[in-house]
Amino acid sequence: MISDVVSSSQGKTKKGFDRKRLLSGLLAGAFGLLVVGLGGWWFTLALGVIVHLGLLEFFRMAQFKGMRPATKTTLVACQLLLFSTQWANSGGLPALLPDAVLPLSGAAICGWLLLQPKTGSIADVAASIFGLFYLGFLPSHWLRLRNLKDFDIAPILQRLSIDNSWLSSGLLITLAACLMVVASDIGSYMIGRRIGRYPLSPISPSKTIEGAIGGALCSVLVGALMASLMGWTLGWLSGGLLGALVALFALVGDLTESMMKRDAGVKDSGDALPGHGGILDRIDSYLFTPAVVYYALILVMPLIAN
Numbered sequence: 001m002i003s004d005v006v007s008s009s010q011g012k013t014k015k016g017f018d019r020k021r022l023l024s025g026l027l028a029g030a031f032g033l034l035v036v037g038l039g040g041w042w043f044t045l046a047l048g049v050i051v052h053l054g055l056l057e058f059f060r061m062a063q064f065k066g067m068r069p070a071t072k073t074t075l076v077a078c079q080l081l082l083f084s085t086q087w088a089n090s091g092g093l094p095a096l097l098p099d100a101v102l103p104l105s106g107a108a109i110c111g112w113l114l115l116q117p118k119t120g121s122i123a124d125v126a127a128s129i130f131g132l133f134y135l136g137f138l139p140s141h142w143l144r145l146r147n148l149k150d151f152d153i154a155p156i157l158q159r160l161s162i163d164n165s166w167l168s169s170g171l172l173i174t175l176a177a178c179l180m181v182v183a184s185d186i187g188s189y190m191i192g193r194r195i196g197r198y199p200l201s202p203i204s205p206s207k208t209i210e211g212a213i214g215g216a217l218c219s220v221l222v223g224a225l226m227a228s229l230m231g232w233t234l235g236w237l238s239g240g241l242l243g244a245l246v247a248l249f250a251l252v253g254d255l256t257e258s259m260m261k262r263d264a265g266v267k268d269s270g271d272a273l274p275g276h277g278g279i280l281d282r283i284d285s286y287l288f289t290p291a292v293v294y295y296a297l298i299l300v301m302p303l304i305a306n
Contacts, residue, residue, distance in 0.1 A: 028282065031046075032178070035047075036146065036171070036174055036175060036178065037171070039146050039147075039168075039170070039171065040086070040090070041086065043086075043142075043143065043146055044082055044083060044085075044086040044143060047082060047139060047142060047143065048079055048082050048083070050139075050279060050283060051078055051079070051082065051135050051136065051139050052075060052078070052079070053279045054135050054278075054279040054280050054283060055074065055075055055078060055131055055135045055136075056071075056075075057278045057279055057280045058131055058134065058135060058260070058280060059071050059074075059127070059131065061260055061261065061263075061264035061266060062127040062131075062264075064264040064265060064266065065123075065263065065264055066123075067121075067123045067124050067127045068116075068118075068120065068121075068124045069124055069127040069128040069131060070109045070112045070113055070120070070124070070128040073105075073108055073109050073112045073128070074105075074109055074128050074131045074132050074136075077101070077105035077108065077109065077132055077136060078131075078132060078135055078136035080101055080105065081098060081101045081102065081105065081132075081136040081137060081140050082136070082139065082140055082143065084097050084098045084101050085098040085140040085143045085144065086143050086147070089143060089144065089147035090147070098140065102132070102136075102137055105132055105136075106129055106132065109125070109128045109129060109132065110125060113125060113128070134287065135287070137291075138287045138288060138290070138291055139287065139290070141290035141291040141293075141294045142174065142286075142290045144290070144294050145170060145173055145174045145177065145290050145293060145294050145297075146170045146171065146174045147170050148168070148169050148170035148173060148297070149168055149169055149170060150169055152301060153169040153170075153172075153173055153230070153297055153301065154168075154169040154172045154173065154230040154231070155230065155231035155232070156229065156230050156231040157169060157172075159231075172226075172230055173230075173293065173297065176222075176223070176226040176227075176230070177246065177289060177290060177293045178286075179222050179226065180219045180222050180223050180226075180242070180243050180246040180247070180250075180289075181219075181246060181250050181285050181286055181289055183215070183218040183219045183221070183222040183243075184215040184216065184218060184219040184246065184247040184250045184251070184285070185215065185250065185285055186215075186218065187211075187214045187215040187216075187217065187218025187219065188207070188211040188212055188214055188215025188216075188218075188251075189211065189215075190214070191210060191211050191213075191214025191215070191218075192206075192207065192208040192210055192211020192212075192214065192215075193211070195210050195214075196208030196209075196210045196211045197210060198210065200212050201255060203255055203258050203259045203262060204254070204255060204258040207254075207255075212251060215247055215250075215251070216243075216244055216247035216248070218247075219243040219244065219246050219247035219250070220240045220243040220244050220247070221240075221243070222243055223239040223240050223241075223242045223243020223244070223246065224236035224237075224239040224240040224243065225239070226239055227239020227240075227242070242293065242296055245292050245293075245296060246289050246292065246293065249288040249289050249292045250285035250286075250288070250289050251285075252288055253284045253285050253286070253287045253288045253289065254284045254285050256284065256288075257280050257281070257284035258284075268281055
């Protein structure tokens with residue numbers, strides 16, 4: 001989690017470790033800001049790389065449990081899902097094509113497992129399909145968010161006399177969603193570390209109820225601020241509610257990954273980021289949240305606006 005960057009140093013070895021942790025965290029954050037700002041195919045390519053590495057870590061944990069998922073087929077299916085989503089959003093493909101990729105990919109995964117010398121088990125199918133959902137379908141909503149152009153999502157843009165082809169509704173809401181996740185992560189870490197007394201879940205003993213509440217309040221505040229700046233109807237109230245949703249599903253994402261690591265018997269999902277563990281350890285809070293934000297906007301926002 002991003003909040004891990006702010007952990008304090010203890011002793012000479014710990015200080016060196018935290019400097020490495022801080023530097024890699026800042027570089028990852030800067031890279032994320034850059035690709036979100038660029039949008040389009042640059043964002044899609046960067047997301048595709050992250051998804052690929054995260055999926056390899058997920059399948060590694062599944063294999064520790066004796067499962068034999070359809071690794072290559074699922075890796076390809078996730079990339080197809082991401083690229084078809086971006087292509088459809090940019091107008092190059094029918095808008096419904098990404099919706100067709102998901103069930104067709106599921107069928108392809110099952111077909112691949114059926115053709116193996118040793119027929120796949122329920123666990124193999126479940127791990128493969130969940131990988132497609134967890135690191136294909138869910139992350140694809142970051143692309144849907146980034147490509148939003150409806151002025152109702154960011155009314156402030158109608159009052160700005162600048163070229164909105166770059167400063168779009170999609171850019172603002174994607175940055176807002178990321179900031180709410182960051183606020184939730186850092187708030188839960190800082191508040192939990194200072195006043196946390198009651199464990200939240202045996203899945204992750206270091207997390208506390210106080211920390212979860214603190215993280216949610218920080219996300220609510222950021223959501224309220226961003227909504228007011230973007231000119232939403234009901235302003236801070238609608239933004240605060242969205243912030244609460246983001247904090248809840250960021251926590252679900254975090255605990256889900258912790259549950260999988262605990263079941264697989266590993267401390268970190270990998271070692272891709274110095275001082276931070278694996279890719280999944282860093283993006284767990286960002287997996288469920290984009291779908292929540294996207295559907296809240298396209299389903300609830302029109303009702304509020306009217």
